[in-house]
Amino acid sequence: MDLQGRLQKHQEAGLYRQRRLLSSPQTPEQCVDGQSLIGFCSNDYLGLANHPKVIEAMVTAAQRYGVGAGASHLVNGHHETHHDLETALAEFLGYPSVLLFSTGYMANTGTLNALLDRKSLVVQDRLNHASLLDGGLSSGATFKRFNHGDYSHLDQQLSGDSPQKWAVTDGIFSMDGDQADLRRMANVCAKHNAGLMVDDAHGIGVCGPNGRGTVAQQGLGVTEVPVLVGTLGKACGTFGAFVAGSEQLTDALVQFARPYIYTTALPPAVAAASLTALQLLAQADEARAHLQQLQSRLRQELTAMGYHLWDSVSPIQPVMIGDAAQAMAYSDALLKRGLLVTAIRPPTVPKHTARLRVTLSASHTNQQLDQLLQAFCDLRHLDRSYHGA
Ligand SMILES: *Cc1c(COP(=O)(O)O)cnc(C)c1O
Numbered sequence: 001m002d003l004q005g006r007l008q009k010h011q012e013a014g015l016y017r018q019r020r021l022l023s024s025p026q027t028p029e030q031c032v033d034g035q036s037l038i039g040f041c042s043n044d045y046l047g048l049a050n051h052p053k054v055i056e057a058m059v060t061a062a063q064r065y066g067v068g069a070g071a072s073h074l075v076n077g078h079h080e081t082h083h084d085l086e087t088a089l090a091e092f093l094g095y096p097s098v099l100l101f102s103t104g105y106m107a108n109t110g111t112l113n114a115l116l117d118r119k120s121l122v123v124q125d126r127l128n129h130a131s132l133l134d135g136g137l138s139s140g141a142t143f144k145r146f147n148h149g150d151y152s153h154l155d156q157q158l159s160g161d162s163p164q165k166w167a168v169t170d171g172i173f174s175m176d177g178d179q180a181d182l183r184r185m186a187n188v189c190a191k192h193n194a195g196l197m198v199d200d201a202h203g204i205g206v207c208g209p210n211g212r213g214t215v216a217q218q219g220l221g222v223t224e225v226p227v228l229v230g231t232l233g234k235a236c237g238t239f240g241a242f243v244a245g246s247e248q249l250t251d252a253l254v255q256f257a258r259p260y261i262y263t264t265a266l267p268p269a270v271a272a273a274s275l276t277a278l279q280l281l282a283q284a285d286e287a288r289a290h291l292q293q294l295q296s297r298l299r300q301e302l303t304a305m306g307y308h309l310w311d312s313v314s315p316i317q318p319v320m321i322g323d324a325a326q327a328m329a330y331s332d333a334l335l336k337r338g339l340l341v342t343a344i345r346p347p348t349v350p351k352h353t354a355r356l357r358v359t360l361s362a363s364h365t366n367q368q369l370d371q372l373l374q375a376f377c378d379l380r381h382l383d384r385s386y387h388g389a
Contacts, residue, residue, distance in 0.1 A: 014324065015347070025050040026237075028364050032340060038368050039340045040358045045206050045315050046287050047363030048237025048277045058238075061272030069265035074254070077265035085271045086242070088278055089230075093212060095222050095244035099253050100271070102263050104201055104231035104241035109135035110257035111197070111227060111243050112168070116141040121162035123154060123194075125169045127176065132168050132199055148173075151184045158192040165192055171200030171214030172207070175349050175357065177312030179203070179214055186224035197227035202314060205235025205281045211288060222246065236281060238274040240266045287362035291315055294360045294369055301373050308386055310355075318344070318355040319376075322386030327354035330382060337375045353386065 010016050024031040026049040030039040048054055061081060071077035082100055089098040101107035112135030116122055120141035124132060127148045136143045142162065146153040158165055167189050169180045182198060189196045200213040208217035215225050222228075222245060232240040243253060253260055298317055299309055310318040321327040327343035334341050334356075345354045358372070 014345075028361065028368055030340065035338070037335070037338050037340045038364075038371060040360070040364075040372060041340055041342045042359060042361060043202070043234040044237050044363070045202075045235040045291065045359075045361050046211075046237065046281060046284050047361055048235070048280060051237065051277070051280060053280060054237060054273050054277045057276035058269045058273035061269035062267075065268040065272075067267055067269065069267055071265065072261065072263055073265045074261055079265065079268040079271065081268040081271040081275070082265060085275045085278070088275055089242055090244065092210075092278060092282060093228065093230075093244050094216070095228065097247045097250040098242050098244045099250040099260070100266060101241045101243065101257075101260060102266055103239075104129075104199070104229065104233070105131040105134075106259035106263065107229050107231075107241040107243050108132050108199060109138065110259035111229065111253060112136055112166075113139050113258065114253055114256040115139075115166065115195075115197075115227070116164070119162060120164040120166065121158070121160065121194075122166045122168060123157045124167075125149070125154075125173075125180065127173050128168060128170050129174055129199055129201070132170070136168065148176075149178070149180065151181065151188055154185065155188045155191070158188065158194050165189075165194035166197055167194050168197045169199070171198050171203035172314045172316070174202055174316065175344060176310050176318060177202075177314040177316030178310065179207075179313050182215060182218045182220055182225060186220060189224075195227065196225050197229070198225050199229040201229070201231040201234055201241075202316065204230040205284070206288065206291070206314060210282045211235065211284060232274045232277070236274055236277045238277050239270050240274060284362070291360060291362040294362075294364055294366070297366075297369060298358065298360065298373070302376055305377055305380055307376065308384075315360040317358045317360065319358060320353065320355050320386040321384050322352055322354060323383075324354040326383060326385060327356060330356055330379060333379055333382070334372075334375055337371075337378075339372055339375055341372075355386075 026044045069077040086098045108131035116139040118140045122136045122141045123144045126145045144157045203214035205211040228244040232238045308320040324345040331343040341356050344357045
C-alpha cells in the first residue's frame with residue numbers, strides 16, 4: 001500500500017485536510033491554534049456543551065458512577081442513567097421507545113444494516129449524511145438515490161416489487177441547512193408501502209414545538225416516520241445518539257444492530273449530562289427565538305450586500321461562493337479578522353458550489369454577528385463565481 005503516493009495525490013488535488021487544535025470550550029469565543037477567534041462552525045446550537053448545569057450533572061454522575069461504562073449494553077454496561085435517558089427521550093419525542101447508540105454514525109449504519117437485507121430496496125436523498133449512505137451501501141440491499149428534495153423522483157425510484165422498501169432522508173441537511181418535506185415523503189412512502197427513516201441530527205433542539213425537531217414541526221409522528229434518528233452531540237451539547245420507534249423496532253435493534261451490540265456503552269456520566277441537557281433543551285424557547293433572530297439578520301444583511309444565500313431554514317447558513325479556491329480565500333481572509341468560518345468544497349458538495357458554511361448558535365451575541373457582517377462587507381470586492389443553482 002503506497003500511502004506516501006496516495007497522500008501526495010490527495011494533496012495535489014487540493015483535498016488534503018488538516019485539523020485545527022482547539023484549547024477552549026465549544027463557545028463562540030474560541031482559542032484555535034493559539035489564536036483567539038469567534039467561531040461560526042460549531043453544532044452546539046443552544047450553547048449546552050459548556051452549560052454549568054450540564055457540566056455539574058456530568059461531574060456529579062462521574063463521582064457517583066465513575067467514568068467508564070466498562071462493558072457493552074448486553075454484557076453489563078447497561079446503566080440506569082442510560083435507561084432514564086431513553087425513557088426521557090421517548091417521552092419528549094412522543095415515540096413509544098428509544099434506544100441509545102454511542103454515535104450517530106453507528107445509529108445510522110447499525111439501523112440500516114439491521115432493517116435491510118439483500119431483497120430490500122433503499123432509496124436515499126443524494127445529499128444525505130455520509131453515515132446514512134454508508135449504511136445503505138453496506139447493507140447489501142438494492143441502493144438507489146433520488147435528486148435532492150425531488151419527491152417525484154423518489155416516487156419513481158420506489159416503484160418495483162421489492163418485498164421491503166425504505167426511503168431515507170436527513171430532516172435538516174447538514175451542508176445546505178434546508179429541510180426535507182417529510183409530509184410529502186410520507187405520502188409517497190404510503191403509496192409504495194415503504195417505510196420512512198429520518199435522521200434529524202440538526203433539527204432536534206432547533207426546530208419544532210419545544211425543540212422536538214422536524215418530524216414534530218411538520219405535525220408527524222411514529223405512524224408516518226417509524227424510524228427517527230437523533231444525535232446528542234449537536235444541539236444537546238453532549239455525545240451519543242439514539243433511534244426512536246416502536247418497541248418492536250428497538251427490540252430488533254438490540255438483537256440485530258451490530259454497532260449496538262459490539263461496542264462499549266456510553267459513559268453513564270455522559271448519559272446523565274445528556275438528560276440534564278435534554279431538560280434544558282425542551283425549555284429553550286428563548287434561545288431558539290434568539291437563534292431565529294440571528295438567522296434572519298444574517299440572511300437579510302448578507303443578501304443586501306449581494307451575497308447569494310442558500311434556501312436554508314436552519315442555523316446552518318451556506319454563503320455560496322462557487323469556486324473552491326475562492327471559498328478558501330474568503331475563509332482565510334475571515335480568519336485574519338479573527339472569524340472562524342469553514343469553506344466547504346467539492347467533493348463534499350457538488351462542483352461549482354463551494355461555499356462558506358456559517359453556523360450560528362444561540363450563544364452568539366448580536367455584536368459577534370456584527371463583526372461577521374462587517375467582515376463580509378469588507379470582503380465584497382473578492383470575486384465570486386457562483387451563478388445560482
Ligand atoms: C453529525 C451527524 C451524524 C453523526 O452523528 P455523530 O454522533 O457525530 O456520529 C449523523 N447524521 C447527521 C445528519 C449528522 O449531521
